[in-house]
Amino acid sequence: xxxxxxxxxxxxxxxxxxxxxxxxxxxxxxxxxxxxxxxxxxxxxxxxxxxxxxxxxxxxxxxxxxxxxxxxxxxxxxxxxxxxxxxxxxxxxxxxxxxxxxxxxxxxxxxxxxxxxxxxxxxxxxxxxxxxxxxxxxxxxxxxxxxxxxxxxxxxxxxxxxxxxxxxxxxxxxxxxxxxxxxxxxxxxxxxxxxxxxxxxxxxxxxxxxxxxxxx
Amino acid sequence: xxxxxxxxxxxxxxxxxxxxxxxxxxxxxxxxxxxxxxxxxxxxxxxxxxxxxxxxxxxxxxxxxxxxxxxxxxxxxxxxxxxxxxxxxxxxxxxxxxxxxxxxxxxxxxxxxxxxxxxxxxxxxxxxxxxxxxxxxxxxxxxxxxxxxxxxxxxxxxxxxxxxxxxxxxxxxxxxxxxxxxxxxxxxxxxxxxxxxxxxxxxxxxxxxxxxxxx
Numbered sequence: 001x002x003x004x005x006x007x008x009x010x011x012x013x014x015x016x017x018x019x020x021x022x023x024x025x026x027x028x029x030x031x032x033x034x035x036x037x038x039x040x041x042x043x044x045x046x047x048x049x050x051x052x053x054x055x056x057x058x059x060x061x062x063x064x065x066x067x068x069x070x071x072x073x074x075x076x077x078x079x080x081x082x083x084x085x086x087x088x089x090x091x092x093x094x095x096x097x098x099x100x101x102x103x104x105x106x107x108x109x110x111x112x113x114x115x116x117x118x119x120x121x122x123x124x125x126x127x128x129x130x131x132x133x134x135x136x137x138x139x140x141x142x143x144x145x146x147x148x149x150x151x152x153x154x155x156x157x158x159x160x161x162x163x164x165x166x167x168x169x170x171x172x173x174x175x176x177x178x179x180x181x182x183x184x185x186x187x188x189x190x191x192x193x194x195x196x197x198x199x200x201x202x203x204x205x206x207x208x209x210x211x212x213x214x215x216x
Numbered sequence: 217x218x219x220x221x222x223x224x225x226x227x228x229x230x231x232x233x234x235x236x237x238x239x240x241x242x243x244x245x246x247x248x249x250x251x252x253x254x255x256x257x258x259x260x261x262x263x264x265x266x267x268x269x270x271x272x273x274x275x276x277x278x279x280x281x282x283x284x285x286x287x288x289x290x291x292x293x294x295x296x297x298x299x300x301x302x303x304x305x306x307x308x309x310x311x312x313x314x315x316x317x318x319x320x321x322x323x324x325x326x327x328x329x330x331x332x333x334x335x336x337x338x339x340x341x342x343x344x345x346x347x348x349x350x351x352x353x354x355x356x357x358x359x360x361x362x363x364x365x366x367x368x369x370x371x372x373x374x375x376x377x378x379x380x381x382x383x384x385x386x387x388x389x390x391x392x393x394x395x396x397x398x399x400x401x402x403x404x405x406x407x408x409x410x411x412x413x414x415x416x417x418x419x420x421x422x423x424x425x426x427x428x429x430x431x
């Protein structure tokens with residue numbers, strides 16, 4: 001069940017950068033407004049599919065300060081935080097082929113890379129990560145599925161903004177790695193069920209496509 | 217993989233997503249997620265919260281900026297040759313993260329008695345994680361753990377007072393759980409088990425003889 005009507009109030013506020021349309025793939029450029037993925041997604045797809053450096057620069061401008069802010073929270077020096085940001089962004093470039101917009105938003109995908117790199121660098125150990133799922137050679141992406149996942153994430157951000165300050169602080173601490181599992185209270189009331197269902201759809205689609213390529 | 221009924225509790229999944237979970241437990245979670253699309257999707261949902269916070273973060277603090285020259289250095293680094301770290305693949309019943317912990321080699325089993333074997337993957341002050349091999353019908357050795365113990369079934373199945381655990385199922389046992397897991401009859405049960413402290417099998421033989429002789 002895909003809800004495609006975009007409530008204008010739910011749209012992500014545009015970051016203060018201009019979008020160059022060359023960073024969008026032709027297929028997406030033709031799409032009508034309500035089925036167009038966010039500019040972060042378009043940048044990431046341009047990096048993944050065309051190794052587009054302009055788009056990568058835009059991703060850097062958008063995410064580098066945010067990453068630095070989050071990483072600095074753990075109390076490490078500015079210099080070391082910037083080293084980790086560099087490392088994260090370089091990983092984004094090198095692992096771009098693994099980005100699947102039907103399973104993760106750019107921000108979620110980069111968050112996950114940042115957590116891994118931060119642990120690897122600070123604890124000097126490699127965080128165990130789940131088996132990577134193979135991506136089919138030819139990806140036929142469903143823009144409506146991408147947009148639907150983005151809309152759920154927008155709802156999630158609004159729910160985060162509605163949290164009471166004390167609760168919001170707990171959620172921040174939990175997701176930024178400042179609480180141990182025994183201190184984490186999972187009942188936050190955040191709308192995660194629908195996001196999970198959409199990611200499952202993306203996973204099933206991927207499994208289906210991989211099965212198709214294996215039998216041919 | 218279908219048929220998995222015992223999944224990862226949310227607080228552990230959040231701790232894993234955020235990087236605060238210890239290495240030993242993280243390996244068990246990564247292995248379970250490799251086998252379970254439901255938990256892979258749930259992890260994705262939690263990472264969406266992390267991503268949303270990343271998006272929001274700078275919005276609340278305009279003073280955060282990166283040093284000038286950083287972007288240019290990064291752009292230059294894009295073309296630098298680099299050696300990708302090895303990617304491990306699932307081998308037999310062992311999912312990729314377990315193969316990585318094994319360094320790509322088969323487990324080195326050490327006998328514990330009564331046909332039970334173990335292969336320690338890592339052992340440190342923040343926890344230990346090992347593979348256990350329990351012949352069909354055999355009881356899992358009684359062992360001490362002060363805190364949380366996570367056990368993931370890779371082959372076969374075991375049952376205890378709390379239920380039955382088959383391939384892909386993860387049992388979460390707190391220190392207050394007194395349980396006697398027994399491997400199902402049939403093929404040996406192979407598990408990945410993590411504890412927060414060095415795991416010791418206490419007076420293994422005497423304690424084990426009782427239940428075994430009663431069977």
